[in-house]
Amino acid sequence: MCMKKAVSAIAAVTLCAALLAGCGSTENFGSSTSPASNENSASTSASSASGESSAASTSASGPITVISREDGSGTRGAFIELFGVEQxxxxxxxxDYTTEDAEISNSTEVMIQSVAGNTAAIGYISLGSLDETVKAVKIDGAEATVDNIKSGTYKVSRPFNVAMKGDSANEVAKDFLAYIMSQEGQAVVSEKGYIGDDSAAPYAGTKPSGKIAVAGSSSVSPLMEKLIEAYQALNPGADIELQTSDSTTGMTNAIDGVCDLGMASRELKQEELDAGLVNTVIATDGIAVIVNNDSPIDELTSDQVKAIYTGETTDWSELA
Known part of the structure; x- marks a missing residue:
């Protein structure tokens, strides 16, 4: 009988010990750091180190996913020229020496989505299209901001051009362009994060009625959409259709008479000017080099960006 009680007591003690051990494991699991937290901690540590002279964090490693725009994109044309990828x-x-391994995005929106969904990715977009889903890196120590573009500190910028066939523009197209370049139109440009003309005169157009088509660059398109909305509020008789593609298509359509105004996020080519296009710079825009929000990369040099896009640098660790 005493033996049975002893066995029962031992079993009870053993069970309690097991339960206590289990409780301890549960507490440890609850307070442990998840893999995601570890990644965030690593990113935070890397970001803290970004103030050092090295442009790229030493903790960054792994193959780089290079994302570029399609041929004909004005943003691509300006990017490869400004960074020396085109020689x-x-x-x-x-x-154009852009690496053949680059993934191609056919619009600003697709570029943002691609970089936002890939921690190893790098891309480039219009500064005015930058949102919180991706991170713009410093270039040569300068942040991509309107003030830095105005001061010349951030040098990666390009013009937004609108072009029309000199001998065929209709009255609505002419009046709309006059509105864009007016004080009211340039205020829209500035409000949307681009650089406009602060000395522009007030709008004094004739507000003609009719329909026109505006076509071209997906970088210029978001700004153009706001300009159209503002102009139509003043001139309800204007019916303006916006068609988004790329800069080269926009210029070709303007030359061929497919659209009344073409949009380009780059300088016009000589052959486009020779074909009779007359261009107007409606804004200045920066090009933001972007990475995923969880990337430890906060800063790059111009040479590093060039090396990435020409395929000379293929792993983030090579930037350390």
Missing amino acids: KDDSGAKV
């Missing part, structure tokens, strides 16, 4: 060959012809 002249022995014959003097300009050659």
